Amino acid sequence: MRNREGKIVTTAVTNLDIHDIARSCRTFGVKEYILVTPIESQHQLVRRVLGHWGEEPSMKWHPDRFEALSRVRVEASFTGLLDRLIREHxxxxxxxxxxxxxxxGGISYSDYRTELQARGKAPNPRPVLIVFGTGWGIDSSFHPAVDRILAPIYGPEGKQEEGGYNHLSVRAAAAIILDRLFGN
Ligand SMILES: C[S@@+](CC[C@H](N)C(=O)[O-])C[C@H]1O[C@@H](n2cnc3c(N)ncnc32)[C@H](O)[C@@H]1O
Structure with missing residues (x-):
């Protein structure tokens, strides 16, 4: 990820993101919500959060949260994640x-939604991995790994150059994008 100075950094996992994005993924039928970080202590943090909500009392009182969180995975690298998905699919x-x-080359949400719906009718559709950033966003050095780009979300005031503002939190961006692609 980039930081505010444009340097490449490893960002920290945010507890709120784990819960909120997991719920959005569960709502819109996403199979896995995968957090990618090379930092082992961050893996432990995620495991601790998941472990807490998987314990008997929490599971009993918050079954919907547990159900959403059961789709969360952690990976140490993007290439490791790709290798696993290639093995599995x-x-x-x-x-x-x-x-x-x-x-x-950004594709509109309606075009990509139509494309996914058509592809979903095939017996074994190719899985789709939607990548979201943290910090100040995904550095361009990641772009060679990308197959498709989704157009940005804008509000009524449009692009920043036109006086608009569209710097959403990753939680909000994920919910909006999943709704546009898979919502009713
Ligand atoms: C740059 S991070 C910001 C992280 C921030 N620290 C937070 O509170 O979540 C937000 C990520 O959400 C997505 N995102 C944010 N605003 C967006 C927009 N207008 N259109 C499309 N994706 C957006 C991108 O994946 C982006 O990397």
Whole structure:
């Protein structure tokens, strides 16, 4: 990820993101919500959060939270994650980038939704891996790993150059994008 100075850094996992994005994933039928970080202590943190909500009293009082969190996975690297998905699905998933900036070749949500619906009718559709950033967003050095780019989400005031504002939290961006692609 980039930091505020444009340098490449490893960001920290946010507890709130784990809970909120897991619920959005469960709501919109996403099979796995995968947090990628090379830092082992962050893996422990995620395991501790998941372990807490998987214990008997929490599970009993918050079964919906437990159900959503059961889709959370952690991986140490993006290449390790890709290798696992290729092993499990027998095909490389389509890597889809999300970004608040207007990157070249961005596809609209309605076009990609229509495409996914058509592809979903095939017997074994290629899995799709939608990538979200943290910090100040995903660095361009990641772009060679990307197959598709989704257009940015804008509000009524449009792009920043036009006076608009579209720097959403990753939680909000994930919920909006999943709704646009898979919502009713
Ligand atoms: C850059 S991070 C910001 C992290 C921030 N620290 C937070 O509170 O979540 C937000 C990520 O959400 C997605 N995102 C944010 N705003 C977006 C927009 N307008 N359109 C598309 N994706 C967006 C991108 O994946 C981006 O990398």
């Amino acid at each position: 027998g095909v490389k998933p389509e890597v889809v980038l999300t970004d608040a900036s207007d990157l070249r």
